[in-house]
Amino acid sequence: xxxxxxxxxxxxxxxxxxxxxxxxxxxxxxxxxxxxxxxxxxxxxxxxxxxxxxxxxxxxxxxxxxxxxxxxxxxxxxxxxxxxxxxxxxxxxxxxxxxxxxxxxxxxxxxxxxxxxxxxxxxxxxxxxxxxxxxxxxxxxxxxxxxxxxxxxxxx
Amino acid sequence: xxxxxxxxxxxxxxxxxxxxxxxxxxxxxxxxxxxxxxxxxxxxxxxxxxxxxxxxxxxxxxxxxxxxxxxxxxxxxxxxxxxxxxxxxxxxxxxxxxxxxxxxxxxxxxxxxxxxxxxxxxxxxxxxxxxxxxxxxxxxxxxxxxxxxxxxxxxxxxxxxxxxxxxxxxxxxxxxxxxxxxxxxxxxxxxxxxxxxxxxxxxxxxxxxxxxxxxxxxxxxxxxxxxxxxxxxxxxxxxxxxxxxxxxxxxxxxxxxxxxxxxxxxxxxxxxxxxxxxxxxxxxxxxxxxxxxxxxxxxxxxxxxxxxxxxxxxxxxxxxxxxxxxxxxxxxxxxxxxxxxxxxxxxxxxxxxxxxxxxxxxxxxxxxxxxxxxxxxxxxxxxxxxxxxxxxxxxxxxxxxxxxxxxxxxxxxxxxxxxxxxxxxxxxxxxxxxxxxxxxxxxxxxxxxxxxxxxxxxxxxxxxxxxxxxxxxxxxxxxxxxxxxxxxxxxxxxxxxxxxxxxxxxxxxxxxxxxxxxxxxxxxxxxxxxxxxxx
Numbered sequence: 001x002x003x004x005x006x007x008x009x010x011x012x013x014x015x016x017x018x019x020x021x022x023x024x025x026x027x028x029x030x031x032x033x034x035x036x037x038x039x040x041x042x043x044x045x046x047x048x049x050x051x052x053x054x055x056x057x058x059x060x061x062x063x064x065x066x067x068x069x070x071x072x073x074x075x076x077x078x079x080x081x082x083x084x085x086x087x088x089x090x091x092x093x094x095x096x097x098x099x100x101x102x103x104x105x106x107x108x109x110x111x112x113x114x115x116x117x118x119x120x121x122x123x124x125x126x127x128x129x130x131x132x133x134x135x136x137x138x139x140x141x142x143x144x145x146x147x148x149x150x151x152x153x154x155x156x
Numbered sequence: 157x158x159x160x161x162x163x164x165x166x167x168x169x170x171x172x173x174x175x176x177x178x179x180x181x182x183x184x185x186x187x188x189x190x191x192x193x194x195x196x197x198x199x200x201x202x203x204x205x206x207x208x209x210x211x212x213x214x215x216x217x218x219x220x221x222x223x224x225x226x227x228x229x230x231x232x233x234x235x236x237x238x239x240x241x242x243x244x245x246x247x248x249x250x251x252x253x254x255x256x257x258x259x260x261x262x263x264x265x266x267x268x269x270x271x272x273x274x275x276x277x278x279x280x281x282x283x284x285x286x287x288x289x290x291x292x293x294x295x296x297x298x299x300x301x302x303x304x305x306x307x308x309x310x311x312x313x314x315x316x317x318x319x320x321x322x323x324x325x326x327x328x329x330x331x332x333x334x335x336x337x338x339x340x341x342x343x344x345x346x347x348x349x350x351x352x353x354x355x356x357x358x359x360x361x362x363x364x365x366x367x368x369x370x371x372x373x374x375x376x377x378x379x380x381x382x383x384x385x386x387x388x389x390x391x392x393x394x395x396x397x398x399x400x401x402x403x404x405x406x407x408x409x410x411x412x413x414x415x416x417x418x419x420x421x422x423x424x425x426x427x428x429x430x431x432x433x434x435x436x437x438x439x440x441x442x443x444x445x446x447x448x449x450x451x452x453x454x455x456x457x458x459x460x461x462x463x464x465x466x467x468x469x470x471x472x473x474x475x476x477x478x479x480x481x482x483x484x485x486x487x488x489x490x491x492x493x494x495x496x497x498x499x500x501x502x503x504x505x506x507x508x509x510x511x512x513x514x515x516x517x518x519x520x521x522x523x524x525x526x527x528x529x530x531x532x533x534x535x536x537x538x539x540x541x542x543x544x545x546x547x548x549x550x551x552x553x554x555x556x557x558x559x560x561x562x563x564x565x566x567x568x569x570x571x572x573x574x575x576x577x578x579x580x581x582x583x584x585x586x587x588x589x590x591x592x593x594x595x596x597x598x599x600x601x602x603x604x605x606x607x608x609x610x611x612x613x614x615x616x617x618x619x620x621x622x623x624x625x626x627x628x629x630x631x632x633x634x635x636x637x638x639x640x641x642x643x644x645x646x647x648x649x650x651x652x653x654x655x656x657x658x659x660x661x662x663x664x665x666x667x668x669x670x671x672x673x674x675x676x677x678x679x680x681x682x683x684x685x686x687x688x689x690x691x
Contacts, residue, residue: 009173017177024185144554148553
């Protein structure tokens, strides 16, 4: 009785493996990659949301001191307060950046934009990932600083 | 070789290895598919979550803008919100009041990244609850709710959406002298402090004296008529009779009446009031001193006349003394009429009519109405905090409540011009030095002090001192003055010149239609009192 595989069997098996393993493995790795992308995206969104929230909680003057209409680094006082990034987030990701832009719209109403940009390991600069969060914020006492003219005899 | 082949039987079909490999590959493919399925589910959930959070941000923006519209137009008479916020409120009223708002900037955001594909709907603001501050339909507090819904369609039947709702405090407060004290130049809540009992005694005595002088004159003219021929020099009696008839002895009884000695409010509405006129006690004392002198003289002349009744010169001396005695009393009674206005204005029931509004001057009322609260602290004086608030806002509109138990709040320097429709309420002392001298037509300052108040120079303000006030002779208040009492009348020396701009219309407990709506300021809280997110 012969117990070994024939050379033909081995050759056929290797050929099958070579052909079929590529899509199977890519199926496995693509799921991992997708979830990694989602993880980075979610971390970036959470971070942007907390920075936005902290900006919203600050005095109006803190927003007024931001350069108008141009992206500037997020004030350090906020970055230390915002949700901490996982330790390897900055180190693993190349070109990580976070900026804030304050654009005045109306008397006492501004649009704040927080933008985070990063590169996944092994990706080129042209594949930069970004998350941008925009929100309107209003000066809390804008309505009480105006010049009101008390008119007499104007009863309805 | 052939023999050997015969010994080893030849296999039929393919061997086991490719089958094993195929089976392994099938297992791997299954695992791969499962993982892919799981991964895509996670990614889908993550995406839905991310979209949900973006929807929340967009809805937040719309709510913020709606709130901004309410805030910036709350005091703008040209916007429908102005009157919507100033509607009267009654105890049984529960209906929500919709406010006219739009959020064009949030709608623009919804068309741009990262919100492209999102829709924004149901952006609205309403007064959801409101109540009267104190039995008045026009001064109220409540909650304004702003709401917006944002969402994105992820498939034919799938949509991720968030509704954000937030509520802020609302206050609508009269930013001028409380009514009806805005109608007076000087108002004294407790007039009994002026010494009304003594004045009443003097008033009654003066009326009786004038009556007695009249009777005495009648008697003397009757006797003179009888002795006409004996009066020397001859022919002077006729002229004397004319002079007797010309002595002014007015009948003021129906005009003046007793001041209530237990409870009394007093006010003056003249364009200008010299505060020393309010010093009833000193005026009565001066009057009493003068009266003693003139009455002594009258008694002496009366005696001389009786000793030589036919002497025309004695008659003339007596007439001069009578005129002076009568004129002193008449002037005193006419001066009292200024105070009498207070009791006669509403047919004698002025106390009841006015005292029901005194609660408006109490501290608890002001604290509830405050838009801003400043508290004296070590290293942060109330004055410095008020200056900072002024610098930040530029104009101060509304009620500012200052707790300054140890500090005298000096309204000078940078605080010498307080721009806006402002009611400044202090728990401690306050000093006004030429405050708001350069006030513009839109600046109305009302200062309510629960500590000692002192005034220097020209001050443009309505002053409500609740714990005494010092107004030196050189000081002039351009506005009005609402006093608790005038117990320390010597401290009231300057003048009050009425500023009619503090008059804010006429209202009753049931009807506010006569009020001027521009005098009401509407303030919304700086931070939400609640925030809710619905999926």
